[in-house]
Amino acid sequence: MSRYRALPSERQKWFAGVRLAAPFLLLLSGCTIGKSSDKLRAGALPPSYDTDLQPEGQIPRNAICWRHLVTDDIARSVTQALAHSDDVAVASARLDQAEGLLRQRLQQNRPGLETTAGTSINRTTTGATAAGALLERLYPEISKDIGIPNTASYPLYETRLTMTEFEVDLWGKLRNLTAAARNRVLAEAWNRKAIELALLRELIGLHVRLAEISAQREATLTLRSLTAEQSRISEQRERIGLENGVEVFTREDRLHTLDSTLAQLSLEEATLRHALDALSGGTASTAIQPNFAQFAGAYRLDAGLPSTLLLQRPDILSAEYRVRAAQGDVGAARAMLFPTIRLTGLFGFASTELDSLFSGNAMLATAGGVLDLPIFDLAKRRANVRLNQAKAAEAFALYRKAVRGAFRDVSDALAARRWYDTQLQAGDRRIGALAQVERLSRTREAAGLDDGRATIAAKQDLIAAQAQQSALRAREIETSLQVYVSVGGPIQCS
Numbered sequence: 001m002s003r004y005r006a007l008p009s010e011r012q013k014w015f016a017g018v019r020l021a022a023p024f025l026l027l028l029s030g031c032t033i034g035k036s037s038d039k040l041r042a043g044a045l046p047p048s049y050d051t052d053l054q055p056e057g058q059i060p061r062n063a064i065c066w067r068h069l070v071t072d073d074i075a076r077s078v079t080q081a082l083a084h085s086d087d088v089a090v091a092s093a094r095l096d097q098a099e100g101l102l103r104q105r106l107q108q109n110r111p112g113l114e115t116t117a118g119t120s121i122n123r124t125t126t127g128a129t130a131a132g133a134l135l136e137r138l139y140p141e142i143s144k145d146i147g148i149p150n151t152a153s154y155p156l157y158e159t160r161l162t163m164t165e166f167e168v169d170l171w172g173k174l175r176n177l178t179a180a181a182r183n184r185v186l187a188e189a190w191n192r193k194a195i196e197l198a199l200l201r202e203l204i205g206l207h208v209r210l211a212e213i214s215a216q217r218e219a220t221l222t223l224r225s226l227t228a229e230q231s232r233i234s235e236q237r238e239r240i241g242l243e244n245g246v247e248v249f250t251r252e253d254r255l256h257t258l259d260s261t262l263a264q265l266s267l268e269e270a271t272l273r274h275a276l277d278a279l280s281g282g283t284a285s286t287a288i289q290p291n292f293a294q295f296a297g298a299y300r301l302d303a304g305l306p307s308t309l310l311l312q313r314p315d316i317l318s319a320e321y322r323v324r325a326a327q328g329d330v331g332a333a334r335a336m337l338f339p340t341i342r343l344t345g346l347f348g349f350a351s352t353e354l355d356s357l358f359s360g361n362a363m364l365a366t367a368g369g370v371l372d373l374p375i376f377d378l379a380k381r382r383a384n385v386r387l388n389q390a391k392a393a394e395a396f397a398l399y400r401k402a403v404r405g406a407f408r409d410v411s412d413a414l415a416a417r418r419w420y421d422t423q424l425q426a427g428d429r430r431i432g433a434l435a436q437v438e439r440l441s442r443t444r445e446a447a448g449l450d451d452g453r454a455t456i457a458a459k460q461d462l463i464a465a466q467a468q469q470s471a472l473r474a475r476e477i478e479t480s481l482q483v484y485v486s487v488g489g490p491i492q493c494s
Contacts, residue, residue: 066200069480074290077203082196084279088196091192102184106178112165113164115159115162116158119354157353161346162348163344163346165342167340170341171335173340178328179324180326193314196491197489201481201485202279203279207276208290211292217266220258220467224255227255230453231254312488313487314488315406319403322398323392326396333381336385340371344368345366413482413486417480424473437461441458
């Protein structure tokens with residue numbers, strides 16, 4: 001007797017333990033294991049850039065636009081290229097895929113419901129149904145002597161609403177997976193903006209290079225004309241014995257070199273136009289004759305602008321959301337180390353008479369649940385956690401690399417802008433001095449103190465300096481664009 005009396009007290013102890021653990025279970029169910037941290041912003045960045053780079057004033061980031069750098073013709077070409085770019089199309093498709101996966105994820109978080117309705121004809125042995133039992137009672141002799149089939153058929157009408165497996169998100173697995181999917185959508189959206197920004201830089205850079213080639217060709221043609229004039233003078237002087245044939249052949253060699261340079265420039269121009277046509281999806285480049293007049297002055301951004309602007313760059317934001325998505329995967333993998341509860345249910349009606357299908361007697365309902373315990377595959381789940389942790393570490397390393405690379409891009413752009421400005425100022429002074437030499441040479445030639453060779457040489461030096469200045473001018477425009485891109489300048493300008 002004492003043994004059986006002890007049983008109720010044991011059950012009481014068990015129920016008391018459950019009641020004691022219930023609050024902790026409820027508290028745990030409201031938590032998300034491995035919740036993604038929002039504290040990803042790099043704190044190691046200096047507050048501003050090198051102050052030795054000659055600060056030139058404060059220009060807000062949202063006050064600049066790439067359209068301010070170019071004329072309307074080039075702007076239309078760039079806009080057309082952005083609309084037809086294959087890279088942008090690929091990025092858009094990846095964004096659509098991420099959005100589709102997010103919608104699937106959201107649907108998986110909801111109970112799955114299925115509705116069915118139908119009818120069937122059932123055959124059963126007599127006695128197994130009310131119709132079969134009635135047949136045996138009313139006509140036993142017929143059933144025995146004549147051999148009436150000992151079976152009965154009856155219709156069955158039914159309709160039901162079934163809830164497929166619904167997982168109770170106690171440990172935050174579904175919430176983490178949803179957050180990861182949502183962050184991947186944001187990562188792909190910012191990645192598309194980063195691709196558009198890189199394409200913008202490439203397109204305008206191609207136009208700048210075309211303008212540079214145009215200026216170089218013009219200078220080369222002028223130099224060739226001057227060299228041909230020198231060659232003619234050398235031939236005349238050779239005929240009267242004032243020069244030997246060395247000078248003549250030297251001028252001819254110079255002419256051949258300039259012809260080769262013109263051919264090389266034509267090849268580079270054709271290659272650049274082909275690249276523009278490929279990027280724009282047409283032949284828009286043939287209608288554009290770029291020159292430096294189509295580009296405005298450089299942006300004068302302050303070299304001491306805050307480095308936190310980098311955190312608004314599309315590529316950095318894309319990397320940041322990839323880190324958050326990876327952290328969500330880690331949280332979901334950790335949640336799988338805990339038991340999982342899945343619920344199922346069914347509600348409907350079934351009747352052999354269609355008129356009484358929705359009566360109370362025809363109603364049927366079931367409910368059930370499945371408890372998934374990580375016992376035999378626990379090692380596999382732990383390995384999955386370590387795998388996702390490694391992916392999260394990789395994503396964070398890529399984010400940190402993107403931040404550091406972006407800081408270097410802006411620093412290099414600001415430094416290049418400063419030193420190109422210095423070279424341009426020195427080049428302007430040199431061109432002024434060579435222009436004075438050329439003017440004095442023409443004056444001496446007009447006075448009969450010098451022949452035309454000194455004037456031609458002075459013109460050649462001046463043209464060469466101007467060609468070099470054109471190349472520096474192209475680099476200055478590219479640097480201005482680099483500053484705009486490196487701080488994450490917007491594609492859509494207000």
